[in-house]
Amino acid sequence: xxxxxxxxxxxxxxxxxxxxxxxxxxxxxxxxxxxxxxxxxxxxxxxxxxxxxxxxxxxxxxxxxxxxxxxxxxxxxxxxxxxxxxxxxxxxxxxxxxxxxxxxxxxxxxxxxxxxxxxxxxxxxxxxxxxxxxxxxxxxxxxxxxxxxxxxxxxxxxxxxxxxxxxxxxxxxxxxxxxxxxxxxxxxxxxxxxxxxxxxxxxxxxxxxxxxxxxxxxxxxxxxxxxxxxxxxxxxxxxxxxxxxxxxxxxxxxxxxxxxxxxxxxxxxxxxxxxxxxxxxxxxxxxxxxxxxxxxxxxxxxxxxxxxxxxxxxxxxxxxxxxxxxxxxxxxxxxxxxxxxxxxxxxxxxxxxxxxxxxxxxxxxxxxxxxxxxxxxxxxxxxxxxxxxxxxxxxxxxxxxxxxxxxxxxxxxxxxxxxxxxxxxxxxxxxxxxxxxxxxxxxxxxxxxxxxxxxxxxxx
Numbered sequence: 001x002x003x004x005x006x007x008x009x010x011x012x013x014x015x016x017x018x019x020x021x022x023x024x025x026x027x028x029x030x031x032x033x034x035x036x037x038x039x040x041x042x043x044x045x046x047x048x049x050x051x052x053x054x055x056x057x058x059x060x061x062x063x064x065x066x067x068x069x070x071x072x073x074x075x076x077x078x079x080x081x082x083x084x085x086x087x088x089x090x091x092x093x094x095x096x097x098x099x100x101x102x103x104x105x106x107x108x109x110x111x112x113x114x115x116x117x118x119x120x121x122x123x124x125x126x127x128x129x130x131x132x133x134x135x136x137x138x139x140x141x142x143x144x145x146x147x148x149x150x151x152x153x154x155x156x157x158x159x160x161x162x163x164x165x166x167x168x169x170x171x172x173x174x175x176x177x178x179x180x181x182x183x184x185x186x187x188x189x190x191x192x193x194x195x196x197x198x199x200x201x202x203x204x205x206x207x208x209x210x211x212x213x214x215x216x217x218x219x220x221x222x223x224x225x226x227x228x229x230x231x232x233x234x235x236x237x238x239x240x241x242x243x244x245x246x247x248x249x250x251x252x253x254x255x256x257x258x259x260x261x262x263x264x265x266x267x268x269x270x271x272x273x274x275x276x277x278x279x280x281x282x283x284x285x286x287x288x289x290x291x292x293x294x295x296x297x298x299x300x301x302x303x304x305x306x307x308x309x310x311x312x313x314x315x316x317x318x319x320x321x322x323x324x325x326x327x328x329x330x331x332x333x334x335x336x337x338x339x340x341x342x343x344x345x346x347x348x349x350x351x352x353x354x355x356x357x358x359x360x361x362x363x364x365x366x367x368x369x370x371x372x373x374x375x376x377x378x379x380x381x382x383x384x385x386x387x388x389x390x391x392x393x394x395x396x397x398x399x400x401x402x403x404x405x406x407x408x409x410x411x412x413x414x415x416x417x418x419x420x421x422x423x424x425x426x427x428x429x430x431x432x433x434x435x436x437x438x439x440x441x442x443x444x445x446x447x448x449x450x451x452x453x454x455x456x457x458x459x460x
Contacts, residue, residue: 008029011193014090018435020057023089027053027102030094036103037064038225039085040119042073043307044358044432046225058086063109074117075432076110083118084109096188105222116426119360120221123258126367126424130263135271137367140214140260141224145231146206146248147181148241156248158206159240165205174201178208184234185210191387194223203253204323214260214371217367221359244355246306247313254314254326255355259305259366261348263290273346279383281334282346291332291341291348292380293373294366298330298340298352299414300421302405304365305353307437309444312407314354317389325408327351329388330402338388340404352404361425361433368424409441 010030015022027035036048037059049064063084068076071083091105108118117120130137147159155313158164160177168174175182182199189196195213202209212227214220228244235323247254263271263286274284283291294301306315314326324335332341342349353362372378384399396403405411412434415421422430 010094010096012092012094014058014092019089019457020060020082021359022055023092023408024053026092027056029031030102030430031100032094032102033100034102035059035087035092036095036101037087038103038105039066039108040225040358040360041071042117042119042358042361042436043430044119044225044356044360046229050101051104056087059104059106060089061086063087063106067371068110070116073432073436074115075311075428081111088337092190096191097184097237100200103226103229105225116149117429117432119358119364120218122425122429123218123221123360123364123367126364126371127216129231129371130367134266136266137217137363138214138262139217139220139363140211141220141222141359142211142258142260143227143244143309144202144207144209144257146204146241146243146245146255147178147208147235148243148248150207150241154193156241159235159238160206163205167203168201168205171201173296174208175199181235181238181240182210184238185231186288188230188234189227192226194227204248205252207253207255214262217363221363223360231355242276246308246311246356246452250313256314256326256351257355257357257359258342259350259353259363261290261350261370262285263370268400268449270346272348275346279334281383283342283343286330286374287348288380289373289378290370291373292378293370293376294341294348294350295332295381296373296378297365297369297418297421298402299405299411300418301350301369302352303408303415303433303437305350305357305362306356306411307408308354308356309408309441311354311356312405312411315352315404315406326354327388328404329396330404331384331388331399333384333386333412336385336387338384338386339384340344343383364425365421368421372420402415408437408444412441 012026026103032053034050037051038048063086065082065084068074068080068083069078085106087106093103095101108115110426148156149159151157186196197460198211200209231242272283272287277283315328327340331339333339334343336342340352342351
């Protein structure tokens with residue numbers, strides 16, 4: 001029997017051998033009593049079941065059972081077999097804000113086979129496509145979020161009541177006066193191994209961004225779900241609300257989630273980078289083909305990277321001085337933040353996504369789009385360094401640059417018509433996603449807003 005260590009590491013590193021035994025020791029060292037077995041629904045909402053730690057063997061062999069018919073978008077009925085999450089011990093993570101608890105993710109199974117509507121399985125399938133070619137997809141996800149509270153009149157306002165500058169970007173007081181939250185979140189993330197390297201106050205009052213180091217796509221998506229969980233719990237413990245809503249109001253900057261992408265081979269070579277690129281962007285032929293695929297499938301990608309009716313309140317034209325940095329034009333350029341794809345020398349940043357995205361589905365779709373560009377050797381259009389925010393619609397048309405879908409309904413139609421993404425993500429999953437999101441779109445149109453009452457009550 002392995003001896004318990006004198007120093008308690010807070011980061012679990014899954015060994016190749018005796019993983020179950022070592023996991024029990026790790027959990028015992030940290031007096032963990034319960035494990036939250038987790039997965040996400042099609043929205044990306046985190047779902048859990050609490051399991052006593054002594055059942056870890058059962059979790060890793062048989063899994064924890066869930067009634068699939070109760071899970072949004074999973075297209076299961078009350079008489080279907082249970083949805084079983086078989087734990088991947090490599091994902092075992094302590095919950096620093098909740099002593100005595102850990103969480104684990106895994107493979108969603110139904111009838112003994114991976115379930116095709118489990119978003120994590122969908123991303124795992126795309127990463128396997130790459131693995132078969134000796135490739136890995138690396139992503140860095142950049143979440144933006146609001147730190148809010150409700151005032152005495154029930155209005156949603158910034159948690160820091162002094163956060164009132166017209167242009168609060170990088171304001172030092174935004175950092176120092178929210179230090180209790182930011183430090184608490186930093187501690188919760190770094191103690192379990194996330195390498196946080198930057199925290200800043202963003203464009204809106206009460207808005208922040210925290211960056212952690214890139215990783216393989218599946219690990220990055222897992223880390224993003226852990227990040228959301230940690231941010232909400234640390235905020236809640238301070239009496240605050242951490243919100244990933246894409247757009248809080250017409251006058252606030254939206255919450256984006258930019259996806260930095262790199263392709264790596266088994267020897268660790270970054271295949272998007274080529275220092276001899278005559279454009280000066282440091283991109284390889286493979287990178288340009290990947291970009292071409294992303295641009296080809298941009299309208300359909302938008303449905304998955306901007307998946308709510310609120311997302312399209314963020315995707316508006318304007319200048320950085322107006323309430324949006326979100327790109328709406330299907331183009332790319334050297335460090336160009338007004339295009340949907342920015343090139344930070346030698347890699348690719350997809351900028352259209354927001355913080356409501358399901359990171360598993362969004363990343364899987366980006367991989368599928370990019371691989372289509374590589375497999376068909378698509379040619380990327382010309383890069384644009386122009387500030388699209390400054391151009392008139394006619395000037396944009398003269399550049400032969402199209403716009404992203406202007407609302408969720410348009411994006412859903414584009415996804416439905418995109419056979420490449422439908423095949424990659426699975427026809428059944430796409431059908432379920434479309435059905436769920438069209439219900440959301442219809443419910444949105446049935447709702448009457450305060451704006452409509454104020455504008456039309458006595459207008460006619």
